[in-house]
Amino acid sequence: MGERDAFAYWREMICATFVRLAAEPVDGPRFSGSIEHVPVGDVELSTVVAGGQHVRRTRGLISAGTEEYLLASIQVEGCGRVEQDGRVAELSPGEMAFYDSTRPYALHFDEAFHQLVVQVPQRELWLRDTRGLTSRTLGAGTPGAVVAAFFRSLSETAANSSDGGFGLVPHAIGLLSAAATYAGGAPPAREAVESLTSQRVLDFLRRNLSDSTLDADAVAKACNVSRRTLYRALDGEGVATRLRRMRVERARELLAxxxxxxxxxxxxxxxxxxxxxxxxxxxAATGETPAEYRRRCGTAGQ
Structure with missing residues (x-):
């Protein structure tokens, strides 16, 4: 397949995965690209690894379709730019930015890149006016960093889990709405604050599972919340109970x-x-000893 044909196929692929788009490659070596698309309920997760390109959503393409999505690009490797509503968001690894399929936008990648794109129907979100939140970079020190880490983890879980992560859909939409609200500078809704707090607590627990001295007071202090808020963030489950469950799950991974x-x-x-x-x-959690579990995993893999 020639380079021209390869990019024509790529253009069809991104239109089928996202919305109708115009695209052209950046001058350079032979183009290559891949998309791993994983739908999780109303949330669509697409891992994009590709060569440099410029992508546009034009007024003509918008008028030819009915798609109404809010999309978020989470940069994993390389750099990119998101342009919409008169603003430009420069994306480096770990950063994210929103764009709205109902208005023209452009995505620019001067070199090869790796992104996770999150796409949600606007009807599922807690906000309706997106003009103030598009093309604003969310990175370290903002809720965007927490949300980006969550969606990267959800993408891996959905691709490898038998249940596809469907139980996390309400939480995922809540987190995306929270980050979008923050990007627009609007006061966050109560649900948005609770979603972000819950994710911040869970991230802290995952990062510190190996600390056997961790308790509710230490977690509350580290996450800057009260013990009552901490309890709500864990859906009414105590810190010790949640930690034990997470530690056993991690132990199962390591044993296998x-x-x-x-x-x-x-x-x-x-x-x-x-x-x-x-x-x-x-x-108590699995009904078998660690040795029995490890033996069963080894037998299943043969």
Whole structure:
């Protein structure tokens, strides 16, 4: 397939995945690109890895269709630019920006890039007027960083999990709405604040699972919330209970992935203060000992 044909096929692919778009490659080596599209309920997640290109959503293309989506580009590698409503958002890895399919926009990638694109029907969001929130860069120190990390994790979960992450759809839409509200500078709705707080707490717990001294007071202080707010953020589940569940889940991953790691080392890596405590928690949660679980995983993989 020639370079011209390859990009024509790519153009058809991005139109089928997102909305009707015009696109042209950046001058350079032979074009290549891939899209991994994973729908999770009303949330569509698309991992895009491709060569440099310029993409436009024109008035003519808008008038020819009925798509009404809010999209968010989360930069993973390389750099990009989002242009809409008279603004330009410069994206570096870890940053995100919104754009609206009902108005013209442009995406520019001067070199090869890797993005996660989140696409949600506007009817599912908590906000209606998007003109103030498009093409604004959200990065470190903003809710965008929390939301970007969540969606990257959700994308991996949806691609590899049997349930496809459908149970997380309400939370996902809430987080996206919260980030969009922040981008527009509007006072966040109560639901948006709660979604962001919940995700911030869960992110902190995941990063600190190996700390066996972690308790409710330490988590509340680190996340700058009260113990009452912390309890609500965990859906009424105590910190100790949620940590134990997350630690057992992490232990299952380690036991299956690294069969040579001693069980005591797995226990320590997952934040259990003693090996005996790990055995009790693991058996109570799974109905089998760590050794039995590891043996069963090894048998299933043969």
């Amino acid at each position: 992935a690294d069969r040579d790691r001693p069980v005591g080392a797995v226990a320590s890596a997952c934040g259990f203060a003693t090996e005996s405590g790990f055995y009790r928690a693991f058996r």
